[in-house]
Amino acid sequence: MNNSNIKNIIICGNGLAGVITTAALAKALPKETKLTLIDTLCTHEKDIFYGNVTSTSTYAFLLSLGITEIELLTQSNTSFSLGTHYLDWGEEKNSWYQCHHQPLPLIQGVMFHHYLNRITAKFPEQSAIGPYIMSVCAANKGVFAHPSKDPKNPLKNIEYGYHFHPAELRKIIGRKLDNWDINIEKGSIKSIEKSNGEIKSLTLSNGANISGDFFIDCTQGNLGIYDKRINFGHNRTLKAVENISPHNEIIGSCRKVHGNIEKWKSQTFLQDKLQILNISEISNKKDNDTESRTHHSTGVTITTGFSENPWINNCLRLGHSAAVLSPLTPAPIMLLQNDVKRMLELIPISHDMKIEAKEYNRRFTEDYIHASTFESAFQPAQTIIKKESYENKIEELIYDKLKNKIMQFKSRGIVLQYDLEPFNNEDWIQIHLGMKRIPKRYDALADRLDETQLIETLKNIKKNNFIISEKIPPLNKYITGLIKYLRKQNDKVQSK
C-alpha cells in the first residue's frame, strides 16, 4: 500500500536540524518508509547559531513532532518568550521591544499605528506604540501568562515563543528518537558512492555501507554532492561566544539585546540559567586586523547566507549546510521549521525529484530572502537606502524589497507585504518604529475619528494592558506554578 518508490531515507547529521528532520519524518511518513539517522560523530557547537528565541509557531511545530509544552518545560530549561528588547541599538541608540502579538486593532478599518502618527504632534506622550501592545507591557514587567480565550481580556492578544538552548532542545528530540526506535548509525563519512550525480550509498568509519533513495544533509555540508560555492545572499562571518551562568534573580520574559548589527550581545533567561551570547562579525579581510585574529581562537564561527539550490538530485541540504541566518531575530529557528514543513510537503515519491527540488528551492529562496530582508532592517534606513553595490543578485533583491518596504512605511505608514513572508505586519511595524522610521503622512481616513473619542480609546487600551500586566505573575513564578499544576493534573489522570 504505497504510492512511493522512496523506501529508504537517510538523514545525515544529528545536530538540531538532523534530529528535528528525523522526528518530523518519523511522525509524518507511513511505517514502511525506512529512516536512518547518521550520527557523524561531530560536535554540534554551531547549533548555537540557531539562536535562543523562537517564534510563535514553535508550540504547534513541536507538538507536531510529539513534544508537548509540558515536556519542553520539565525536560529542559526552556522558558517562555514574549520577544526581544533591543537596547541602545546601533549608532542611533534606539531602544524598543520587538514582541509577539496578535494584529493590532483596526479602528474604522484603519491600521492602529496611523492613529498614533496622527496624534504625535499634539499628544506626544500618547504616541509611543509599546503601551498599546499587551506583550510589550508584560515583557516590560518581566511577567507572563498564556493567551486568554476571553475576548475582553487584553491577554487574548498575547502571543509567545520560547527562550531555549539549541543543545537542550536537541536532547529532548533525541530522546524521542530513541524511544521511537529510529535506526541510528554512528560513524563519520568515509566515502560517498555516486552514480549519475545521485548518491547511492555512504560508507561510514564503522564500516557500514548505508544505501538510500533520498539523502538529507543536515551536517555542515559533508555529503558534498553539490557545487560547493554557496551563493550567499548576505555574506558575513560571525563569531559566537557563549557564556552560561546560573542565576537567582527574577527572570525576564523577554530577551535583551545590546549592540549593533556587527557586534551585539544577548541575554536570554532560561529557567535556571542566564545565557549570554556575544556575536561579532569577523572582517573577511586577511590584513592586519589583529583584533579579529586574536579572537578567532575562542568561540564558534560561521558564515551567514544561503544557497539558491539546496536540493540537487537526490540530496537535500537542510540546516546549516543550506543556510545560516544571524540569531539576531528568531529567524534561524523559524526558517528551520519552515524548511522542515516544506520538505514534508514535498517528500519525493520517485527517483525523479526534479519537480520537488525546483519547488522546494523556489520557496526556500523566497523565504530566506524575506528573512534576510527583516534582518537587514536592523541597519539605519540611511545605510540601506544609500547602498548601491551588491555582492550578488540575491543581495540586490533583498535590498530592493527592503528599500521598498522602508520607503512605503516612511512615506505613509504602509506595511508592504510580499507573498508568504515569515515576519508579519506587527513585526515590521515594531521594527520600523523602533528604528525611528516615522511615517511622514498617515492614512487620511484616520482623520475621520473624533479626537476626543480617539484619545479615550487609546487611553482605555493602555489602561487595560497596564492593569493586566500588574496582575499576572513574574515569569519564573508562573512556570513553577504551571509545572506544579500540570503535574497534579497528570497524577489525577494516572490515579484514575
Added chain:
Amino acid sequence: MKIEKICIVGGGTAGWMSAAGLSNKFSDLGISIELVESDKIGTVGVGEATLPHIRYFNNSLGINEKDFMLATRATFKLGIEFCDWGKIGDQYVHPFGDYGIPIDNIEYHHFWLRLLQKGHKSRLCDHSFPVLAAESGKFQHPQGDNNEIGSNFGYAYQFDSGLYAKFLRKYSEARNVIRTEGRVTEVLQNHENGNITSILLEDGSTIEADIFIDCSGFRGLLIEQTLKTGYEDWSNWLPCNKAVAVQCEQEGPSLPYTRATARTAGWQWRIPLQHRTGNGYVYWDKYISDDEATHQLLSTLEGRAITEPKQLFFKTGKRKKLWQKNVIAIGLSGGFMEPLESTSIHLIQEGITSLIELFPDKSFPESDIEEYNRRMNLNFDRVRDFLLLHYVATQRDDSDMWNYFRNMTLPSSLKDKITAWNNRGYLTKYEHGVFHPPSWLAVMAGQNLMPKSYDIRANRIDYNIIKSKLDSIRNDNRIAVKNTPEHASYLQEYGASIVK
C-alpha cells in the same frame, strides 16, 4: 496639501462603485466628489456575476443585504458550473469554499486521491457542500459555526449591474456626490507635470479636480487617449476578442450558480437573476463569425429572448500603468479579462480599496503610485494565469481554438503549477491574489487533470479509517443539502425576492 476634489469620469458599474466607495470614506473629510456621465453613452455592464469579496465591499458601505438584493434583482451564487471544458459532456462546479477539511495538517484532496487510486471513486464535488447545494438548486446563509459542514463556505451574488449602478448612485448622491450629465469634449493638462487639470463638457462647462478616476470604459478617455499610458496586450494568452450578449426569460426557478459552457470557438455564460437570465457568448472571431456566434447563442437560450443581441469587442490585457500621474483607471479603462471567473467587478473593487488605502495628497508621491500599480499588476497577472488554466487543462481537440491552446507555450508560473499538480497533487500557494488552492484544485480536478500520485504522508493513516472519514463527509454533505431550502423559496422567505 490635501486633495479637495475627485472627479470620476464615467458612470457604469466602475464609476458608481468608485463613487460609493470613495464617498463613504472621504465625503466627511471635506473632499468633494463629482461624477460625469452621459446618458448618450451606453455602459457595458461588465460581469453580472460576482465573487464573495463583493460582500465585504457592500458591508463596508453599510449596505443592507436585502435592500441591495431587492434593488438589483439579485440571486445568491455558490459557484460557477463549468460544462464541456475538460471534454464534451463534462461538468463540475467551482465552489466558493474548501473541499473537506485537512487531516493531520495534510490537505484533504490527497486522501481523496489516495482512495481514487485504489479504485474507490468519488467525485471531488461530492466532498463540497456548496457544490452539492448548487447542483440541487438550494441555498441558505452559512450558519454560525464555521467548522461545520453547511457553514464553511462563501457566497456571492448574481445581479443586474445596471441596477447596481443605480443603487450605488442613490447611495453616493446621499453622500454628496454630484452627478453631472454631459459628454467630455476636451481634457486639459498642466503643461509642467502633465497632470490633468480639468475636463470640458459639451455644454461648455468645466470640471476642475485634483484627481481623476477614469471609468470611461474600454477607450480609456483619460488614461489612454490623453495620457497615452499604453496597453499590455494579452491576447496571445487569452485570444477571445468578442462577445455577444442577450437576456432571456427564465424557465423554472432561479438557480444559485452561474454556468459557463465551453464552445468550439469560446464559451457561453448563463447568469440567472430573479427576473431574467443573462446570457452571452465570448468568442474568438478568427474561428467563428459574428452571425454564427449570435446564432449559436440564440439557439441555445433556455427561454425567450427579451433583448436584442448586443455585440461587444475587446482586447484582453491591461493598461501598462493603472495609475498614471493624477489618473487612476478603474474598470474597463484599466484592463479587461473575459468574465469566465466573474473577476471584472472584483478587479474594480480591488482598484477602489487599494486607492482608498493609498489615497494621495496633491503632491502625488511616486511611492503611492508605485505601490498601487504593483498591487494591481499582481492581481491582474494572477487572474490571467487562472483563466488560462481553464483553456489549457483540457483534452478537447475538436476545433482550431482548442488546438491553439494545446500547442501554446505557457507562462512559466502557470506551467510549474500544472506540472507540480500533475506529478503529485501539489498545489502551489500564494498570499496575494483572488484564487487560492481550492479554486485551482476545483478546476484542475474538474477538467480531468489527474495527478500521477499524491502526498505520501496521506498513506500514514489506515486506508479504512480514511475511507470511512471521507464517506462520512460526503454523507454529511448530502444530509446538510437535504436540510437546506430551495434557493428561490429561501430568497422569498429572506425577504430579498421581488416575487412575494
